[in-house]
Amino acid sequence: MTGFTPGTGRRPDGAAFIIAACLAALGLLLLREGFAIPDKGGYAGVGSGGMPKVIGAGLIGLALWHVAAAFRSREPSRPRQQPVPLMWIIGGLALQLILLKPLGFSVASGLLFACTAAGFGKRNLWLTLPVGVAFALGVYGVFDRLLQLNLPAGWIETLIFGG
DSSP: OOOOOGGGOOOOOHHHHHHHHHHHHHHHHHHHHHHHSOOOOTTTTOOTTHHHHHHHHHHHHHHHHHHHHHHHOOOOOOOOOOHHHHHHHHHHHHHHHHHHHHHOHHHHHHHHHHHHHHHTTOOOHHHHHHHHHHHHHHHHHIIIIISOOOOOOOHHHHHHHOO
């Protein structure tokens, strides 16, 4: 690891340290919970606490990797964040959560699709909304007919699938 040298004027990447701290905290939480689960592996030797331990150790490994990357980062500064696309996506998620029950899965997910497309620069809602509703109807059909798992049905799902 090369590390930070004070004379170069380059600082370690602070965002990588924040991400590393979050990854390490989540990894330690998973390790703690994995060791708290009674291990009854039986003949296989792997119990229900095995996967949280593996994932927790992997997250701690990723945290260490982020710390190392923070010190040897040679990339230029990050571009300025643009809050408007993020607000489109968060607004779409909020709309989906609010409208899922009253309007059904397809309309709510179609609105999420249209808002996400607007966040990525495609602001033609008259095109993206019907495309999103069509995709969501396809997903609804797979879940309802093939997998027989119930998603919230609205008037469109009731009209097409007899909901």
